[in-house]
Amino acid sequence: MRHLLPWREPVPPDGTMGEPRARGRFGEYGGRYAPESLVEACREVDEAFREAWVDPGFRGALARLLAVHAGRPTPLTPAGRLSEALGVQLYLKREDLTHTGSHKINNVLGQALLATRMGRRRLIAETGAGQHGVATATAAALLGLEATVFMGERDIERQALNVFRMRMLGAEVIPVTTGSRTLKDATSEAMRHWVGATGDSHYCIGSVVGPDPYPWMVREFQRVIGDEARGQCAAELPTGVPDYVVACVGGGSNAAGTFAGFADTPARLVGVEAEGGAGAARGRLGVLHGCRSLFLQDDDGQITEAQSLAAGLDYPGVGPEHAHLRDLGRARYVTVTDDEAIGAAVRLARTEGILPALESAHALAWVIRAADTGDLPAGSTVLMTLSGRGDKDVSTLKELL
Template identity: 70%
Template sequence: MTTLMIEPAAGRFGDYGGRFVPESLVPACGELAAAFRDAWADPGFRAELDELLAVYAGRPTPLTPARNLSAELGIELLLKREDLAHTGSHKINNVLGQGLLARRMGKRRLIAETGAGSHGVATATAAALLGLEATVYMGERDMERQRLNVLRMTTLGAEVVPVTTGSRTLKDATNEAMRAWVADVDGAHFLLGSVGGPHPYPWMVRELQRVIGEEARRQAPYVPDVVVACVGGGSNAAGTFAGFADTGARLVGVEAAGGAALTDGAPGVVHGARSMVLQDAEGQVAEAQSIAAGLDYPGVGPEHAHLAATGRAEYHTVKDDEVVAAVRRLARAEGLICALESAHAVAWVLREAGTPLLPAGTRVLLTLSGRGDKDMATLGDVA
């Protein structure tokens, strides 16, 4: 892993970020920031995490040339295979780091939110490994469409709490997880799964996920012209972009058309951070809609809002039908079944190959953030 990166001043990325939380959580956030700062500078902590990433999570994940699609599309496409990490997605990188940090802080329980269930499964996995309890909040609607991951979490020993309020999706699960943290702030650690939330989460999660981008940069035979990843809250994209931010590569995030906070949102506060947020006419947080439960979220990580505002990264949208078609085309061309979330990035590449955005010969690196086992029922429903 890299050396300690500079902590954003006051937890802000330009106009975005910060710490907008109830008074009871201000000391907890401060304690967490100090603990992460100390741990991230500790060679012993870093060595323990690196060992777990290597011998338990299966890192480094490979960089796979998509030769068949490349030939069809007239571009060079490389796939960073986070679908091959333990538990089936990039989420394990973050939860192992936060799990070790929680144990170092003397916490006995992990509280997590989940949409697609991938973060919940990873949290349950880390809790079992590290001897911690795990409580995962999940929207009732997401539990219905991600039944396999619910079973995986309970098999691993986690308590899965259904959330029946609001849209019964990720936003509401996050609300309930944060309320649970307030109620047990001394004994529990809130293991947030993405680069949102109050400081230090956007910074901490990006640092724990930057292993994706740093590996990919070492593995790639060249600096790609374009680096692409899907964006909901945005942790896999933030981790990928971190490895290429100091290069000339274009950074491209792909949002769900029905949950495009960067494309259709406005500045606002959600879950403790100022970022771009989907809002209704009265300025209330609006519901997001996506076939991918992990992207069914009305906000985005504040660093992504800053990257968009400064022009360092660009963000595009794709529709649900394009996503389904992308899953099937990748499967039939390369023998890889990716998650619906990851398929947003694939769909954008399929759509834009041969256009001015991705002219012939463009070298593209795309992060496959997860595998698609969890989405088979959803794909069957739209067959």
């Protein structure tokens, strides 16, 4: 098949998207850049996760929760009318149909079970769009844990529905009024809070960012997306594997989980970032929130603010494994604008009867653009992870449309 995208032909080393190297490294990225007070806490999480992940009892308990509580497996939906209009075969991996309405529940159920195994009584979390906060509050209620969620004041205003849902589920929602008052600052406050609460609390980070073992652990909990989709594509697609696998990227957990299922196949992996939060596409090497990765920075090396209508993509960097995949040439990272994402959300709603989250709409916007420009060759098969549903963004869309 003729590919018009300027891909480098990668030769992925054995173990691509496997376990990171020593000290949580993905190439030159990752690591455990944590304050001394959190080094031991991270080590305990690492040790507990390694033990749990090879324990059939833990894996079985998680699989059961994912099935009976989260509603897995999620379907693979052919986007028939939109595919016909674009001239490609588009399939949607429907994470919007999970309980709580996004992929976040996969990771949170895993971490909540791990916290219980470690004897922790409370979950600490950060959230941007609110979906991770809702998932954390949900898992805490299910397992009898307390939940404290840090959320930027700006995000609280634009995601009021999810704030109400968290509080209904019994979580304490703490507004963060510093900095940009968005996801970056919520993450910083959550980590500071964890410093004084490591004895009874587990930090349930929501993406493939943070100090080791979080980028690896979160990807493994989200791998269920890619593993399911791989099997579904094998049954549904004539070739068994799609030509392109596409997902939106903020920190990058839904993309990492999806890509993990296809890393050893010929599929082209495409991560789609917000134009105003393009860590992988335009970031520079730096350290933030405990890991070394690519971040938006000024000339003095200070982290700059991300800007996106999608609160879940309003993060100034990308997870370390995504930075590594970019360097390998195994994945390509592109950007779309707010206006493109809004247009894509409307188009999917009116052609397929599906209202996507604005985060997911970024991935769809790239598919639409690439099909229109020929960057996606006619007839290509495209798997796109629809990471969440758009209920939370209705107020935002109502103001703009």
